[in-house]
Amino acid sequence: MKNRFYVISGKGGVGKTIFSLSLALNLLSKGKKVLYNHFDQEPDEALCKSLGIPFIKLTEEECLKAYINKKLKSKVIGNWVVKAPFFNSLFNILPGLKNLVYLGYLINRLQDDPDLIIVLDSPSSGHALTLLESPSNFREILKTGALVKDINEIENLLEDSVFTKIFILFLPSSLAFHEAVELREGIINLKFVEPEMIMNSSFLKMPDLGGDTPTFLREKFVIENLVLNEYEEKFGSLKKIIPHISKTDKTALIKELNSILKRDFNDKR
Amino acid sequence: MIKGKPLEIFCGTGGVGKTTLATSRAVFLAGQKQKVLLITIDPSRRLKEILNLSEKNAGNPETVKFEGVSFSAELMTPSEAFKKIKSYKQEDLKNPILKILTKPFGGMNEILALVEVDFHLKSEKFDTIILDTPPGNHFIDFLESSKKIKDFFKKTYLDIFLFLESNKKNKTPKLLSLLVGSGIEKLLNLMDKITGKSFVSKFIESVNIVYQNRQTFLDALEIQAFLKDPRKSNWFLITSVDHNKMDEASLIKQKASPFMHKDNYFLINKCWSSYLTSWKPSSKLAKDLKKSLKERESDVIDFAAKTNINVLKFSEVFDLRTHEQIKKLSLQWEK
Numbered sequence: 001m002k003n004r005f006y007v008i009s010g011k012g013g014v015g016k017t018i019f020s021l022s023l024a025l026n027l028l029s030k031g032k033k034v035l036y037n038h039f040d041q042e043p044d045e046a047l048c049k050s051l052g053i054p055f056i057k058l059t060e061e062e063c064l065k066a067y068i069n070k071k072l073k074s075k076v077i078g079n080w081v082v083k084a085p086f087f088n089s090l091f092n093i094l095p096g097l098k099n100l101v102y103l104g105y106l107i108n109r110l111q112d113d114p115d116l117i118i119v120l121d122s123p124s125s126g127h128a129l130t131l132l133e134s135p136s137n138f139r140e141i142l143k144t145g146a147l148v149k150d151i152n153e154i155e156n157l158l159e160d161s162v163f164t165k166i167f168i169l170f171l172p173s174s175l176a177f178h179e180a181v182e183l184r185e186g187i188i189n190l191k192f193v194e195p196e197m198i199m200n201s202s203f204l205k206m207p208d209l210g211g212d213t214p215t216f217l218r219e220k221f222v223i224e225n226l227v228l229n230e231y232e233e234k235f236g237s238l239k240k241i242i243p244h245i246s247k248t249d250k251t252a253l254i255k256e257l258n259s260i261l262k263r264d265f266n267d268k269r
Numbered sequence: 270m271i272k273g274k275p276l277e278i279f280c281g282t283g284g285v286g287k288t289t290l291a292t293s294r295a296v297f298l299a300g301q302k303q304k305v306l307l308i309t310i311d312p313s314r315r316l317k318e319i320l321n322l323s324e325k326n327a328g329n330p331e332t333v334k335f336e337g338v339s340f341s342a343e344l345m346t347p348s349e350a351f352k353k354i355k356s357y358k359q360e361d362l363k364n365p366i367l368k369i370l371t372k373p374f375g376g377m378n379e380i381l382a383l384v385e386v387d388f389h390l391k392s393e394k395f396d397t398i399i400l401d402t403p404p405g406n407h408f409i410d411f412l413e414s415s416k417k418i419k420d421f422f423k424k425t426y427l428d429i430f431l432f433l434e435s436n437k438k439n440k441t442p443k444l445l446s447l448l449v450g451s452g453i454e455k456l457l458n459l460m461d462k463i464t465g466k467s468f469v470s471k472f473i474e475s476v477n478i479v480y481q482n483r484q485t486f487l488d489a490l491e492i493q494a495f496l497k498d499p500r501k502s503n504w505f506l507i508t509s510v511d512h513n514k515m516d517e518a519s520l521i522k523q524k525a526s527p528f529m530h531k532d533n534y535f536l537i538n539k540c541w542s543s544y545l546t547s548w549k550p551s552s553k554l555a556k557d558l559k560k561s562l563k564e565r566e567s568d569v570i571d572f573a574a575k576t577n578i579n580v581l582k583f584s585e586v587f588d589l590r591t592h593e594q595i596k597k598l599s600l601q602w603e604k
Contacts, residue, residue, distance in 0.1 A: 011283060011284045012282055012283005012284035012285070012404040013282060013283050013284025013285060013509065013511070013512045013514065014284060044516070096369075124283040124284070124404055126311060126314070126403065127403070127404075130378075133372075137369045137372070138369075140365065140369055141365055141366050141369055141468065141471075142468050143467065143468065144467075145468070171284070171511075173589075174589050174591065175288075175289070175315055175318065175319075175591065176284065178315075178318055179315065201511070206558075207554060209550070209552065209554060209555045209558070210552070211551075212550040212551060212552050212554070212555035213555075214544065214547075214548040214550070215544075216544040216587060219587035219588075220587055222589075223587065223588075223589045226589050227589075246557055246558050246561040246562075247561060248561060248564050248568060
C-alpha cells in the first residue's frame with residue numbers, strides 16, 4: 001500500500017474512531033510513519049498513548065493561523081487575523097472556510113514530509129461532505145488567486161488514488177447503509193477517489209453459535225442479510241466485513257481489530 | 270407518559286437513532302391529537318428516507334400520514350430558511366458567496382436552522398415542534414450559534430460594512446480609524462493579494478446583505494428562552510447501547526447544561542436486556558457473547574444513572590422496515 005492520506009467516514013457511531021486507530025496501529029506495525037488526526041476534535045490522548053499512536057492535535061484556529069502565516073510569509077499576520085474580533089466571528093459563522101484550511105494544513109504536512117502517512121478520522125457523513133465540498137465551494141467563490149491554486153492542489157490529491165484512500169464504514173442496518181451510499185455518491189460527484197465500503201460489527205460474520213443462537217440474533221441475521229443483498233445488487237461482492245467483536249474495552253477492541261486487519265485486509269497492491 | 274411541550278429537542282452523538290426516535294415521538298404525539306411539526310436540521314437527512322418526503326418540499330413543512338395519524342415534517346434547508354428572513358430579496362441569493370454558503374453543506378446550516386425554528390415557533394401553528402439535531406459537535410455548534418450571531422452582528426462591524434458599500438473611496442477620518450482599529454481594511458487589502466479584487470467586492474456585498482437582515486438573526490436568539498424554560502421545552506439526550514461513546518455523550522450534556530432543566534431525559538436506545546434475559550446459552554462462545562452484550566448495556570445505564578437525569582429505556586426493534594420500527598417505537602412512548 002502506497003496510500004498517504006486515509007480518510008475514514010460513515011454515519012455517526014459506525015465505529016470510525018476504532019477503525020481509524022486500528023488502521024493507524026496496523027500501518028505503524030509495518031514500520032510506517034503515521035499520524036492520526038480526529039479532525040478538529042480532541043483526540044482520546046490516553047487511548048492513543050496507550051496504543052503508541054502518534055497524533056496531530058490541532059484546533060481549526062491554530063490551523064488557520066499557520067496557514068495564513070505560511071501564505072503571506074509572515075509570522076505575525078496569521079496571529080493577528082485570528083485574533084481580530086471581526087474575523088474571528090466571521091470564521092466562526094463560516095465553518096466551510098475553516099474546514100478548507102484544516103484540510104489544506106493536513107495535505108501540506110504530507111507534502112512537506114514524503115514518508116508521512118495521515119489517518120484522518122473524519123466527521124460523520126453529512127459533515128464529511130461539508131468538509132470535502134469545501135475546496136470546490138471556495139474555488140467557486142474565489143475564482144482566481146493564490147488560494148485557488150492551493151485548492152486545485154488539494155483537489156488533485158483527493159482525486160489521486162495512489163495518494164488518497166477513502167473508507168466508508170457502515171453498520172448492517174438499512175439507514176446506515178443508505179447513508180453510506182449517499183456519501184459515496186457525494187464523493188464520486190466531487191470526482192474524488194472512489195471510496196471503499198466496509199461493513200462493520202456484523203453479527204453474521206461472528207463464529208457460528210450453532211444451537212445457542214437466540215431468536216433475536218436470528219432476526220438480526222435476517223436484517224444483515226437483506227442489507228448485504230442490497231449491497232451486492234448495487235456494487236457486487238462486499239470484500240471487507242468486520243465481525244462484531246465481543247469486547248467493551250477500547251484498547252482490547254482496537255488490538256483485536258488490528259489482528260483482523262492483518263489477517264483479512266491485506267490489499268494485494 | 271411524557272406530555273408534549275412547544276419545543277422538544279432530540280440530541281446526541283451520531284447514529285444513536287435521533288431521527289428514528291424523534292419520528293416515533295411525532296407519531297405518538299400526533300396520536301394524542303397534538304399538532305406536531307417534526308423538523309430535521311441534520312444535513313444527512315435520514316428523515317427524508319424514513320418518511321418518504323419529497324425533495325421539492327424540502328425547506329417547508331409537508332403533511333405526513335402515518336398509520337391513521339397525521340403531522341407535519343420538514344427537512345430544513347439553509348437556502349429556504351434564508352428566504353424566510355423578513356427583508357429577503359430574490360437577488361440576495363444571486364450573490365455567489367451567499368449562494369454557496371446556503372447550500373446544504375455550505376456551512377451556514379446551524380445558524381439558519383435557528384432562524385427556521387424561530388419562524389415556526391412564532392407562527393404558532395403547532396402545539397409541539399420536535400427538533401432532530403445534527404450529531405454531537407454540530408449540535409453544540411447549533412447551541413452556540415446564538416453567541417456567534419451576536420458576535421458577528423456587533424454594531425461596529427455593521428457601520429463599517431455599510432460605509433464600505435456606500436462609499437469605497439472617500440473615507441472620513443473617524444471611520445478610517447474605526448477601520449484600522451477593527452483591522453478590516455488591512456485584512457481586505459491582504460485578501461486582495463490572495464484572492465483577487467472581484468472576491469473582495471462580492472464579499473463586502475454578501476456581508477452587507479446579511480447585515481441588513483441582522484434583526485432576523487438577532488430575533489432568532491429568543492429561542493434560547495424556550496430552551497431554558499421547563500414549561501416550554503423537553504430535552505431528550507440520546508445514547509445507544511451499541512455505541513462506546515459515553516465520553517462524547519457527557520461532553521454534549523456538559524455543553525448543553527446551561528440550557529437544560531428538570532425536564533431532561535436520558536434516552537437509552539437499542540436496549541437488548543429484554544431479549545438477553547430469556548437467552549440461556551450453553552457453549553462458552555455464546556456465554557461470552559451474552560456476558561459482553563450485557564456488560565455494554567449496563568455500562569451505558571450506569572453512566573446515565575450517575576448524571577441524575579431521568580432515564581428512559583427503548584428496546585431495539587428488530588425489523589428492517591423503518592415504518593415498522595417507528596410504529597413499535599412510538600408505542601414505547603406510552604410508558
